Amino acid sequence: MGAVPLLASVWLVGSGTHPAARTDPHDCHCYLVWDGTGGVLVDTGTGLGARSWLAAVGEVCDPAALRGAIVTHYHADHAGGAGAARAAGLSVLASAETAAALRTADESRTSLAVARAAGVYPADYRLAPTTVDQVVSGGDVVRAGNLEIEVVDAPGHCDGHLVVLVRTAGRTVLFSGDCLFADGRVSLQAIHDCRLDRYAETVIGLAEREVDVLLPGHGEPVLHGAHVDIGRAADSFRQLIPPPNVLHT
Numbered sequence: 001m002g003a004v005p006l007l008a009s010v011w012l013v014g015s016g017t018h019p020a021a022r023t024d025p026h027d028c029h030c031y032l033v034w035d036g037t038g039g040v041l042v043d044t045g046t047g048l049g050a051r052s053w054l055a056a057v058g059e060v061c062d063p064a065a066l067r068g069a070i071v072t073h074y075h076a077d078h079a080g081g082a083g084a085a086r087a088a089g090l091s092v093l094a095s096a097e098t099a100a101a102l103r104t105a106d107e108s109r110t111s112l113a114v115a116r117a118a119g120v121y122p123a124d125y126r127l128a129p130t131t132v133d134q135v136v137s138g139g140d141v142v143r144a145g146n147l148e149i150e151v152v153d154a155p156g157h158c159d160g161h162l163v164v165l166v167r168t169a170g171r172t173v174l175f176s177g178d179c180l181f182a183d184g185r186v187s188l189q190a191i192h193d194c195r196l197d198r199y200a201e202t203v204i205g206l207a208e209r210e211v212d213v214l215l216p217g218h219g220e221p222v223l224h225g226a227h228v229d230i231g232r233a234a235d236s237f238r239q240l241i242p243p244p245n246v247l248h249t
Helices: 050-060 082-087 096-104 112-117 196-209 226-238
Strands: 004-007 010-014 030-034 039-042 068-070 092-094 141-144 147-153 162-168 171-177 213-216
Touching (some): 010 050, 030 050, 068 082, 082 092, 147 196, 171 196, 196 226, 213 226
Parallel strands (some): 171 213
Antiparallel strands (some): 004 010, 010 030, 030 039, 162 171
C-alpha cells in the first residue's frame, strides 16, 4: 500500500476501500496535497490505519513539511486519526464544532455510539480526546507553500462539516468529505444533526463554484467535469427532492 497519484499535486494516501491505498477498512479516503513547496493532509481516517497513511505521505514528502491536517468533520472515520496526526507533528485544523467534539471525544455529538451499535465500527473502537490546533471556518484561506487552500462551511451531513477548495494547475479541486459524491449523490443518515435544509443550501452553493475535480471521502473520484455531478445534486435539491443517497442497505 502507498501513495496513489490522482493529479499533479494530489495523492490518495489512505482509504478503507481503494485496493492500492487501503489503510484500514473503516477509514475514509485521506488525501495529500503537495506541490513541492508545501501542502496539507485532508482527513485522517479512524486512526486504525494511521501508521500506513503516514508511511504513504512519507513516500511523497516529509510529513513535518506539511502545514497540517484539515479534518472535514467529526465522524470517526474522518477525525479519529487526528491524534495520530498531532503525534506525528502535524497541526490539526477543523471547525469549532469538530474541535469541541474531539476535545472531549464526545461519542454522542459525533454519533460514534450509535454508529458503533449499528456495526459501523468495531465494538472496542473508541475516539481519543484530541486538541485541534487551529479552528477554521468558511472563507478562511490556509496557505501552504505556494498553495492557497480555501475552507468552505458545508453543514448538512452533520454540524460543523467543512469542505476544502484548492486551485492547482489551472483546475479547481473540491475535497468534499461526506458532503458530495460521484454522480451527484449525498450522504443522508438517521442521526441527530443530519439536516436536510442545510444540506440543500450547502450543495446549491457549491454548484456555483465551477468545480473541475471532486474528491469525496468515499467512493470514486471525479477527475473531469465535476460541476456536472454537483449540479445534478443541486438541481434535485432545488426541486425539494433529496438527491440519491450514497448509503444503502
